[in-house]
Amino acid sequence: MSQELGGPGRPTRAGGAMVAIPVAWIVVVSVIDFLAPPHIHLGPLLVAAPAITPSLGGPRTVGLVAALAVAAQTVIGLLRDPDTLLSANHQAQIAALVVVGISLVLFCVVRERRAKELEQVRYVSEAAQRVVLPPLPRRLGPLRTAVMYLAAEAEAQIGGDLYGAARTASGTRVIVGDVRGKGMTAVSDAALLLAAFRVAAHRQAPLEELVAYLDRSVRWEVAEPGETGRFDETFITATVLEIPDQDSQVRMVSCGHPPPVVLRGGRPRTMSARRSAPPLGLGELTDPRYDVESFPFEPGDLLLLYTDGVTEARGPGGGFYPLIERITGWTETSCDAFLGRFRRDLLSHVDGHLDDDAVMIALERPALP
Template sequence: MSQGHDVLGPPVRARRALVAVPVAWIVVVSVVDVLAPPHVHLGPLLVAAPAITPLFGGPRTVGLVAALAVIAQTTIGVLRDPDDLLSANHEAQIVALLVVGISLVVFCVLRERRAEELSQVRYVSETAQRVVLPPLPKRLGPLHAASFYLAAEAEARIGGDLYAAVRTTSGTRLIVGDVRGKGMTAVGDAALLLGAFRGAAHRQADLGELVAYLERSVCWGLMEPGEAGRYAETFITATVLDIPDGDGPVHMVSCGHPPPLLLRDGRPTTVDAKHPAPPLGLSELTDPSHHVESFDFEPGDLLLLYTDGVTEARDAAGAFYPLTERITGWTGYDTDAFLDRFRRDLLRHVGGELDDDAVMIAIERPAALPGRA
């Protein structure tokens, strides 16, 4: 049985056991109807058997139960009217059972086709996500890393949020960003930026030059086909970081993206950019200069990068997720354990379903670097 069938109800063994319910119903109704007084007719209750079968059965099971109900109704008519074989009332009930049974079988066939299509969509989207947004490796040089992606599109599992990491000769370069919009429509723009970043991050000596290159790549990539100088109504917020392997500050360029958080001894600090650049793709509208800023990232610190799908996640009352407040006091977690707790906390806040794509990345500088005392 295909994967799509498994999402429609209980496991296979449970579904097979549940078939006994409509069969028992048919037997009970048939026996009671035959023994009932002539003016009492329980045959119409037989329709309940094929009606409940689609809850746990496929087209074949529904068809068999419906056929059994028709046979039972025919048997009841013969036993109750042996002289006329079947009365008009019983004939009408048999026809009704046939119509209901055929309709339910058609419904089950269409339902299973839809389930297979959804299963294929999920498979394709998961494959696309693994290609465009593979999980960060657990080790980036001396750094420990973990990431998760939650897409707002329930059937797509991938959207417009993006992240990537590239190793250089002296450290690790990271990007986290958010394409305007969500769902599959934003995947192409995200892939454009990620391709430019992965192709150039290890070659650019200066972080400002790298971001300027990304800006040009995005502007050209977002230009409407056949409309030179006219850009699509799309932009990408992003934060690009350069984290050295050894001692030294982290360099950062912020392009209209939510600021990182630095968690030190359970106390989160927002790393605000003093001179943020505009989102990528808007250089023709404002000053495209990219100021490189820096901050300390000490052994034992946890650096958190995220998209606005995290901070703008709302609960049932419409309150935003209080990121800084919720993670205060979280200590003793490695990157994987931290993100596992964070993911559960975020989904609990929103009731299990996000309105926008969300990314969270945790980077830890171990307390003792490899090869050092």
């Protein structure tokens, strides 16, 4: 909180110092215009001072600089032609400065009002996004966790990718998924699935029953009342895992989602499901069978869960991000260190721009002392 409150102060002080530039411009133009020959008039250049001030300050600052420019133009006119109050030329220039100054002040008022509205909207949006997709705890029982979420849409923090975790009496259940589609509809569908997962994951029901419940929840909650034809339009790929505290065998149900990767000693291994179930939400069409498979997750390993926004991230040349190839040889055993390196590598591959949301979750089972 202290960082958020302290942040805005620095730009304000910098902007206040920069206001000296238009003031200095007014002084320089006024002096040169007064010293120049009678046939040379530099007064029109004074309009540049209030014109650049909106980028440096607010309405009051702009009004002050505009008033200084008008005063300077008036003084120049009086000093240049002391026998006449003001020539027609100087009167026209003063009138132009007044009109420009008033217009710029009104522009700054509207700009600040819209900026405040946008700031409030962003605040509400970020709060809502954190409710929909709260960050994972740093520790889940014996596991350490780290998450990277890169949203493709500008000004967004989340999209249709999702993840969640819940502790049980004997271990941790984790879900990672990807909603078909983008935008607020995808965020809403992700929220529905995560809510169902949080309700049911704490129960001691077998993993296959949990996944069947999630499939029914997607079908029931995504479809509008009275609709029967949307089951084939909305679906969510997902992987649901159960990681025991005292056992190194992870139990997994895959629903059309990219397979987890275990990184051990710099060697990544893809844990592909032998029989993947269809995505969640399509159960009514396919009558799926949820097979539970297992794979080892030993102390010192990193377990990587991700969405297709990672493996389908395209570089400038059009090539996909080769996850297994890129992380081969990486010896980071800390989930934070791994994700820091991974984030830099992924953004470097796509030249800083993603076409789809990308999630990477690193779960670390610390090595035994």
